[in-house]
Amino acid sequence: MLSNRDLERFARHGVHLNLDTCSALRRWAALRGRCPRVGLRIDPGVRVGWGDHPELAYGDGKFGFDAGEGIEAAAYAASLGLTVDELHVHAGWGLQESAAPALAAVFARLAALARAIPTVRTINVGGGLCARQRAEDRPLALAAWAGLLREHLVPTGCTIACEPGTFVVATAGVLVAEVNTVEARRGGTWVGVDAGHNVNCYAAHYGIPLTIAGVARPLSPPTAVVHVAGNINEANDVFARSLLMPPLAEGDLVALYPAGAYGASMASEHCLRGLPAEVLV
Ligand SMILES: Cc1ncc(COP(=O)(O)O)c(C=O)c1O
Numbered sequence: 001m002l003s004n005r006d007l008e009r010f011a012r013h014g015v016h017l018n019l020d021t022c023s024a025l026r027r028w029a030a031l032r033g034r035c036p037r038v039g040l041r042i043d044p045g046v047r048v049g050w051g052d053h054p055e056l057a058y059g060d061g062k063f064g065f066d067a068g069e070g071i072e073a074a075a076y077a078a079s080l081g082l083t084v085d086e087l088h089v090h091a092g093w094g095l096q097e098s099a100a101p102a103l104a105a106v107f108a109r110l111a112a113l114a115r116a117i118p119t120v121r122t123i124n125v126g127g128g129l130c131a132r133q134r135a136e137d138r139p140l141a142l143a144a145w146a147g148l149l150r151e152h153l154v155p156t157g158c159t160i161a162c163e164p165g166t167f168v169v170a171t172a173g174v175l176v177a178e179v180n181t182v183e184a185r186r187g188g189t190w191v192g193v194d195a196g197h198n199v200n201c202y203a204a205h206y207g208i209p210l211t212i213a214g215v216a217r218p219l220s221p222p223t224a225v226v227h228v229a230g231n232i233n234e235a236n237d238v239f240a241r242s243l244l245m246p247p248l249a250e251g252d253l254v255a256l257y258p259a260g261a262y263g264a265s266m267a268s269e270h271c272l273r274g275l276p277a278e279v280l281v
Contacts, residue, residue: 001021001062002019002024002027004027007024007027007028007031007034008031010034011028011031011032011033011034011035012033014035015035016035016037016038016039016086017035017038017039018038018039018040018041018086018088018124019038019039019040019041020040020041020063020064020065022073022076025038025073025076025077025080025082026080028082029077029080029081029082036081036082036083037082037083037084037085037086038077038082038083038084038085038086039084039085039086039087039088039122039124040064040065040070040073040074040077040084040086040087040088041063041064041065041088041089041090042064042065042066042067042070042087042088042089042109042110042113043058043059043060043061043063043064043065043066043067043089044058044059044064044089044090044091044092044106045059045060045066045067045106045109046059046091046092046102046103046105046106047059047060047092048091048092048095048096048099048102048103048128049092049093049094049095050092050093050094050095050096050130050133050137050208051094051206051207051208053206053207053208055205055206055207056092056093056094056206057092058090058091058092058093059091059092063090064088064089067109067110067113070087070113070116070117071113071116071117074117074119083119084117084119084120085119085120085121085122086120086121086122086123086124086161087110087113087114087117087120087122087123087124088123088124088126089106089110089124089125089126090125090126090127090128090163091103091106091125091126091128092128093127093128093130093166094128094130094133094139094166094208095128095129095130095139095140095145096137096138096139096140097138097139097140097141097144098138099140100140100144100148103140103145103148104148104151104152107125107148107149107151107152107153108152110123110125110152110153111123111152111153111155111156114153114156114158115156120158121158121159122158122159122160122161123153123156123158123159123160123161124160124161124162124163125149125153125160125161125162126162126163127162127163127164127165127166127167128140128164128166129142129145129164129166129167130166130167130170131166131167131170131171131258133208133209133258134209142167165261165262166261166262169260169261170258170259170260170261171257171258171260172258172260173257173258173259173260173261173263173264174255174256174257174258174259174260175195175199175200175210175255175256175257175259175263175276176215176253176254176255176256177193177194177195177199177253177254177256178193178194178251178252178253178254179191179192179193179248179249179250179251179252179253179254180192180193180194180231180250181250182248182249182250188225188226188227188242189224189225189226189227190226190227190229191226191227191228191229191245191248191254192228192229192230192231193228193229193230193231193239193254194231195230195231195256195276196230196231196232196234196237196270196271196273197230197232197234197236197237197270198230198232198267198268198269198270198271198273199230199263199264199267199273199275199276200239200256200259200263200266200267201262201266202259202262202263203238203239203240204230204234204236204237204238205266209240210239210240210256210257210258210259211256211257211258212228212239212240212243212245212254212255212256213254213255213257214245214246214248214252214253214254214255215252215253215254215255216252216253217246218255220246220247221246222244222245222246223245223246223247224244224245224247225242225243225244225245226240226243226245226248227240227241227242227243228240228243228245228254231271231273232270232271232273233271234270239256264276264278
């Protein structure tokens with residue numbers, strides 16, 4: 001959903017784009033000085049993101065041409081004077097072992113499309129690799145992912161590009177917050193902290209749990225079930241419900257992790273709380 005302002009800026013800087021609508025192809029082609037080569041973003045056609053959350057599914061959604069429309073889209077681009085030199089897909093976030101068969105089908109479709117569009121030189125497979133988010137998670141292993149690339153995409157002779165985000169940086173970040181409230185209410189204990197979903201939206205937006213540990217005594221055994229709530233005026237601003245935690249007191253620091261991906265980059269000034277300070281160690 002690129003505006004003409006966006007496109008003009010990319011053209012000015014000589015950026016190569018992967019585009020995913022006929023509208024963008026048409027408006028890009030009409031711009032003076034734009035790169036004459038483009039990529040096409042293809043809808044993976046499968047729903048393989050972490051958990052069952054629609055927020056994490058990329059297939060059959062707003063991103064990209066259907067694989068079956070790829071040849072037609074390339075012909076349309078050619079009619080506008082553009083050469084399609086790349087195919088792009090981002091299958092989903094937080095890929096698990098169980099996603100391997102669906103991912104194999106995505107890569108096979110992409111390979112077939114690359115063979116059908118002789119100008120394609122690069123196949124970009126996006127991101128999706130992750131570390132364990134919950135103890136029971138079984139992330140797709142790097143070796144298994146590489147095996148799928150080797151089997152399906154290497155034989156095309158194209159360069160394989162990727163855009164890993166989470167896999168590279170998620171575990172490098174920790175959100176440290178201060179416990180400001182410990183309150184028994186309606187049979188439960190609420191632990192309030194001085195950060196909210198404006199600082200890290202994993203729990204509120206995606207329903208993805210973060211690990212929460214006491215900073216001073218991270219290995220203390222859990223003793224109580226608590227709800228950990230943020231400081232934003234929204235009912236869904238809760239980091240965890242019914243979580244087994246060691247004793248926590250007002251003034252203690254807690255660490256929430258992994259917080260190195262989609263944390264600060266998605267932070268907002270909701271409720272005028274301001275943006276979190278970031279410290280690089
Ligand atoms: C097009 C595209 N590429 C790469 C990424 C990075 O994905 P990840 O953080 O799963 O590695 C995303 C994330 O949304 C994306 O939309």
